[in-house]
Amino acid sequence: MRRTNRRVVITGIGVISPGGIGVKAFWQLLTDGRTATRLITGFDASPFRSRVAAEADFDPAAHGLTPQERRRMDRAAQFAVVAAREAVAGSGIDLSATDPARTGVTVGSAVGCTMSLEREYVVVSDGGRKRLVDHEYAVPHLYDYLVPGSLAAEVAWAVGAEGPAAVVSTGCTSGLDAVGHAVELIREGSADVMVAGATDAPISPITLACFDAIKATTPRNDDPEHASRPFDRTRNGFVLGEGAAVFVLEERDSALRRGARILAEIAGFAARCNAYHMTGLRADGNEMAAAIGAALDEARLDPGAVDYVNAHGSGTRQNDRHETAAVKLALGHHAWDTPMSSIKSMVGHSLGAIGSIEIAACVLAIQHQVVPPTANLHEPDPECDLDYVPVTARDHQTDVVVSVGSGFGGFQSAMVLTS
Template sequence: MTRRSVVTGIGVVVPGGANREEFWSRIVAGKPAIRRISRFDPGAYRSQIAAECDFDPAGYGLSPQVIRRTDRFVQMALASADEAVRDSGLDLAATDTERIGVSLGSAVGATIRLEDEYVVASDHGRAWTVDENHLMPFMYQQLVPSSAATELAVRYGAHGPAAVISTGCTSGIDSIGHAHGLIQDGEADVVIAGASDAPISPITVACFDAIRATTPSNDEPELASRPFDAGRQGFVLGEGSAVLIVEELEHARARGARIYCEVSGYAARANGFHMTGLRPDGFELGEAISETVAQSGISPEDIGYISAHGSGTKQNDRHETAAYKRALGDTVRKIPISSIKSVVGHSLGAIGSIEMAACALVIERGIIPPTANLTDPDPECDLDYTPLVSREARVDHALSAGSGFGGFQSAMVFSRVLQ
């Protein structure tokens, strides 16, 4: 008998949203949470804006010890995981901890702490040979991204499989896909799954400046993230975290859990084409979408919403539009699509899980969030990208697609549980 995986808890930390409900209100209103970078002086950089979280780890109940030894991306993962566990109603003390797993995605790990510590040890880069005596004692935890999964496993006493999935900007989808596989294979009954990234640091900003991927539209930050709009000039860097409780269906039913949706399909492909470039025909992303829809046992006509990758670069938006047409045919013109990156920015590895959280809430609440700032659609992006205003609609199946540097292409379908 096929084991089915469902979502029973959601926790979110995003720009302009300290929790799940604030996140939902923000994306439904289509109100961008983007501003000039405040963590450091961005004046020397081409792109000087970002979607920053107003995140106070102590305010989320994290102890001084946890705060000192962990990077910001781990702290946000812990905060969103706490919310997800509470939302799920799981009684951890009554759950077999050998059957609880962790699957966390991250693209760049402890970027902030690593860079900060290098600045100290090298005296702002003036010393070629650094003095390790000036470093904090927890540098190994910063070096290895797996420390995030370890922190979550320790916090919840999870003794099942634990892993960090790092596949660039598709990490957030792939981490939930990994959790789905663990449930299907019988390796776990509950998986704490999601992703977190805190990349807003000088080194990250400089890297994206170098390839001109981020927007130089610094004068009006709230208008700068413009997926599918003819005036877009690149993506807006963001940060954040989303964690979902992915649970075996009968396990969830046995404890009377509220079920948001089912993970009904997941697929990933790689294009082997270019580190940062995309084939204009959208072939690999189209293949991932087609396989995901087939796994779900639905047809394109059944899809009620697509959460787009929608980064706001001309290359990605056109590639993605081509992929939808390739995989879904003419039906795609009838499906509402939107990009919440127009509101919360692009948090690299975290954004896929944030977008899947949005899909689960769309299915539960029947509202499709808009694409903010879409006032002049690119003629080559000629699908229904839900400009400016949210819509009410019953959605039984929501598709999300992701595309990442390195050639990663992933897709996932969430479905309403009807039986």
């Protein structure tokens, strides 16, 4: 369909995060500068190099999921559905009074239903002892775990959406890219309302083994609370996390007509790929800078208008250097005057979900005019010489925010949110 001038706004937010279930608890954690990282409790992680993670204390029954839903859904799907329900309730929208064919869903996820797939493989293979697995031991819902589209289907069923539905999986930029895709669907006229966000529940033995193999996660197991240290000289890898964030996106004029409270506008989005290396990053940050520049162009804003940059800030040595270079390249001299922080220091890196969780943090920063801090930043790296808001949240005029993401495969995404 042809592109229109429709503006897209956020009217509802739902969050499942380590250290904070629900929007209010999530924002309190960030503004307090508390960390939710700890030794893994969900299984015996003693054989692994990295044994720390940011786990969500999530009780699906307490959050309204029925016994059948709990049996059917993977943990990632449970996160997405509960977050979607919070977002819809918070938006005040009556989806039963809207055309269901004009309401869509996009869900970002890097690893889909990993936890259930791994659990079921262990069962059908008798703990990995049988090469030829016995399918008769599998649960009836195994196909849903295998097919990532089940995540979007679960959210669509939960909110009664019958319009476009898709899963976007671009690694660690999935959460940004899924929301960006939803924005485009509204702008082009394919939908009026989108329930969009991302979810991942990757804290499982297979995920730990994968990241151990490339030494991407931190081995700082003796101090879990301070293990995630983006931009710090002593950083040595990221901390795995889990969670979800989901938004209600609407066409602005329609939202105003129904009297909705507009939380933020998504003014620009862009994505690039470095076509360079699966895990490596060029030091100049050119691709991320290009994404930031394109997103600002779409928003019709100059670099000097940016009040805050929500960093990818994973805590790996190459990412933090790459991102620092990219922001300097994109914002020019204004980069040194712009606060920039990483909430991964507090909630870990939930892979595909984190981009949406970071969008939620950006919207709340705009609403409260407060920039969340980078926790555990005590020894600045001389190569990372911007203002990373160390340790303590900061009152700051925050009307234009750029949120960036960087993912394995060379994905680089940027989104501009405005008040």
